[in-house]
Each structure stands twice: as structure tokens, then as C-alpha cells.
Amino acid sequence: MNTLTNKLAVITGGNSGIGYATAQEFIASGAQVIITGRNKQAVNEAAATLSNHTIGVVSDAAVISDIKQITETVKSLNKPLDILFINAGVAAFSPVEQITEEHFDYITDINYKGALFTLQQCIPLLSDHASVIFLTSVNATSGMANTAVYAASKAALHAVVKVAANELSSRGIRVNAVSPGPINTPLFGKVGLDEAAIQGFAHAMQNSIPLKRFGGANEVSKLVTFLASDDAKFITGAEFVIDGGVNVNRIL
Numbered sequence: 001m002n003t004l005t006n007k008l009a010v011i012t013g014g015n016s017g018i019g020y021a022t023a024q025e026f027i028a029s030g031a032q033v034i035i036t037g038r039n040k041q042a043v044n045e046a047a048a049t050l051s052n053h054t055i056g057v058v059s060d061a062a063v064i065s066d067i068k069q070i071t072e073t074v075k076s077l078n079k080p081l082d083i084l085f086i087n088a089g090v091a092a093f094s095p096v097e098q099i100t101e102e103h104f105d106y107i108t109d110i111n112y113k114g115a116l117f118t119l120q121q122c123i124p125l126l127s128d129h130a131s132v133i134f135l136t137s138v139n140a141t142s143g144m145a146n147t148a149v150y151a152a153s154k155a156a157l158h159a160v161v162k163v164a165a166n167e168l169s170s171r172g173i174r175v176n177a178v179s180p181g182p183i184n185t186p187l188f189g190k191v192g193l194d195e196a197a198i199q200g201f202a203h204a205m206q207n208s209i210p211l212k213r214f215g216g217a218n219e220v221s222k223l224v225t226f227l228a229s230d231d232a233k234f235i236t237g238a239e240f241v242i243d244g245g246v247n248v249n250r251i252l
């Protein structure tokens with residue numbers, strides 16, 4: 001169904017994983033899409049593969065001047081921005097007693113500062129009744145060991161979602177969060193573990209998921225597309241968990 005026909009969307013971190021799958025879903029639903037990423041080659045290849053109408057912008061979410069490249073691209077199209085999917089993020093794990101300033105800055109600069117300023121810079125370009133979606137994580141509230149900084153960066157976004165939903169409501173702009181659990185994406189392999197540790201971690205995690213499998217990026221993309229569409233026009237300030245039941249916290 002072309003539920004996003006004639007809409008303009010920006011997806012940060014759209015060259016891989018959930019961002020790329022969402023770009024595919026948006027395009028299939030009729031939207032024109034701008035994707036961003038830090039790696040020029042990856043961004044250009046993804047944009048070319050997605051559609052002739054997809055625009056790739058090289059932009060590091062941690063760098064404010066790079067974020068402005070997104071807004072300049074939107075302005076050049078002479079169209080209001082209807083959908084903003086703030087998806088770019090990184091993950092790295094460390095016990096609290098071993099957290100370094102570098103670890104803290106690396107995660108928060110992208111996951112929190114970058115996400116917040118992406119929203120701020122794009123607000124003047126948003127159409128009335130636009131949809132903003134933040135990608136957060138179940139780690140924001142799960143208490144999983146070794147994720148203090150990552151979890152805090154995602155929890156901060158939950159606060160931003162509620163505040164922004166309130167501040168932008170007078171224009172009919174909706175702001176929501178999608179919080180995935182274990183999803184099979186390239187990010188899973190970039191957490192600083194060797195292959196053996198990743199496989200062991202994945203096996204243990206999969207056994208703890210009630211549905212006994214990892215989710216797919218395409219499954220998350222369908223939820224994001226729903227929130228981007230007018231079918232969700234009475235939903236704002238909400239968090240949507242998609243985690244295979246991890247949040248159930250079964251005792252047995």
C-alpha cells in the first residue's frame with residue numbers, strides 16, 4: 001500500500017541495518033527518501049541500490065556541522081519534511097568500573113547529542129502533522145550488565161520523545177519511539193567482542209527470548225512505517241517495544 005505517497009523522509013544511519021530496511025519500506029510505500037551515514041562509499045552504494053530517487057548524504061551524527069548538511073539537502077528539494085526517522089546509533093559495552101571518558105563520549109555524542117540536535121535542526125523544516133520517530137532500545141530500561149552508557153543514551157531519548165511530543169503538538173507533529181530488543185543487524189557485530197564471544201552471547205540471548213529467535217530489521221521497519229503514516233495520526237509521545245517478548249521478564 002502506498003501509505004506514504006508524496007511524502008519526504010529523512011533516515012539517519014540509513015545505509016545499513018534497520019535504517020536501510022526502513023528506507024526500502026518507505027520507498028515501497030511511496031515516499032522519497034534521504035539517507036545519511038558516515039561512510040561515503042556505503043552511503044552512495046546504499047542510495048544507488050535503493051532507488052534512483054534516493055538521496056545519500058554523508059553526515060556524522062556526532063558532528064553538528066554534518067547534521068546541517070541534512071537540512072541543506074532538504075531545503076534544496078523545496079519540499080517540507082514529512083518524516084524524520086532518527087535511527088543512527090552505536091553500541092559499545094563496558095562494566096561501570098571500567099568506563100572511560102572516551103567510551104562515554106563516543107556513545108553519547110552519537111546516540112544522544114547527535115539525535116537531539118538532528119531533531120532540533122530539522123524542526124523548522126517539518127511539515128505540520130509530520131511524524132518523528134526515534135530508534136531507542138529495550139536496554140534503556142532492562143538493566144542489562146555492561147550497558148550503563150549505552151542504556152543511558154537510549155533512556156535519554158525517551159525523555160526527549162515525551163518533551164518534544166508536547167512541544168510540537170501545536171503543529172500536529174507526532175513524536176514516538178521504537179525500542180527494539182535483539183535484532184539481527186550489523187550493529188550486533190560492532191560491540192567490541194571477538195567472533196567467539198559474539199556467537200556465545202547470541203546463543204545465550206536467543207535462549208532468553210520467549211519467541212526463541214532474533215528479530216529482523218524488516219520487522220522493525222514495518223512498525224516504523226506504520227508510525228510514519230497517517231494510520232498513526234493519533235499516536236504521539238509513545239514507546240513501541242519490539243523485542244520478541246524479552247520485556248516480559250519471565251520468572252520460569
